[in-house]
Amino acid sequence: xxxxxxxxxxxxxxxxxxxxxxxxxxxxxxxxxxxxxxxxxxxxxxxxxxxxxxxxxxxxxxxxxxxxxxxxxxxxxxxxxxxxxxxxxxxxxxxxxxxxxxxxxxxxxxxxxxxxxxxxxxxxxxxxxxxxxxxxxxxxxxxxxxxxxxxxxxxxxxxxxxxxxxxxxxx
Numbered sequence: 001x002x003x004x005x006x007x008x009x010x011x012x013x014x015x016x017x018x019x020x021x022x023x024x025x026x027x028x029x030x031x032x033x034x035x036x037x038x039x040x041x042x043x044x045x046x047x048x049x050x051x052x053x054x055x056x057x058x059x060x061x062x063x064x065x066x067x068x069x070x071x072x073x074x075x076x077x078x079x080x081x082x083x084x085x086x087x088x089x090x091x092x093x094x095x096x097x098x099x100x101x102x103x104x105x106x107x108x109x110x111x112x113x114x115x116x117x118x119x120x121x122x123x124x125x126x127x128x129x130x131x132x133x134x135x136x137x138x139x140x141x142x143x144x145x146x147x148x149x150x151x152x153x154x155x156x157x158x159x160x161x162x163x164x165x166x167x168x169x170x171x
Contacts, residue, residue: 001103003110006063006075011054015093018048023132024161027150034148036129041161045130051091053077058090064110066103073098076107078114081124086168087115089125108141115171122170128153129163143167 022044025036054061058079065075077091089111094103115123124146127134145167151157152164 001066001068001073001106003064003066003106006053006065008054010063013053015051015053015091016048017051017091017093018046019131019133021045021047021130021132025129025132025135025163025165026161027129027148027158027163029150029158034150036145036148036165038132041130047128047130047162053091055090058088061090062114064107064114066107068098071095074103074107076111078111080118080120085120086122086124087111087118087120089123092125104137105141108137112141112169112171120171122168124166124168127165127167129165130161135165135167138167141169143169 021041023038023040026039028035028037054063054077059082061077061079063075063077066073072095074094075091076089079088079090081088092104092107092111094107111123125138125143127138145165147166149164153162154160157163
């Protein structure tokens with residue numbers, strides 16, 4: 001499977017992301033310290049959200065895709081953050097039927113390769129504390145926790161077990 005660069009025809013295309021999770025990372029906050037502990041939900045949780053590709057707020061976004069028989073099976077969307085010399089992965093997606101076949105790793109490797117070409121100092125991305133499979137995938141690729149936002153999506157993110165987590169990898 002070959003990785004090809006996406007064109008402006010994908011600008012504004014809305015993608016629906018969905019995942020299931022049996023685990024989450026509980027955020028324990030005490031004054032000025034926070035600890036995340038992996039815990040089971042007790043049942044499988046289904047999450048869904050939408051994202052739009054190549055949005056204007058991204059600085060020179062790039063889209064790299066894998067297609068099979070003209071069907072999109074995966075992509076990674078990246079953009080340079082020139083103000084702090086980092087590369088942001090704004091989206092990475094693999095179709096349900098193609099997961100666990102190495103496509104996500106191939107796309108992640110493309111992002112790391114592109115970061116090297118651009119000479120950035122780090123790669124960063126956002127995920128949620130309830131997206132256990134994504135966190136495991138990012139950790140497998142050398143990403144670690146670099147930050148979090150306890151009220152990014154709502155004032156009840158901790159209670160909803162959906163805290164914004166920033167992960168990164170220094171180059």
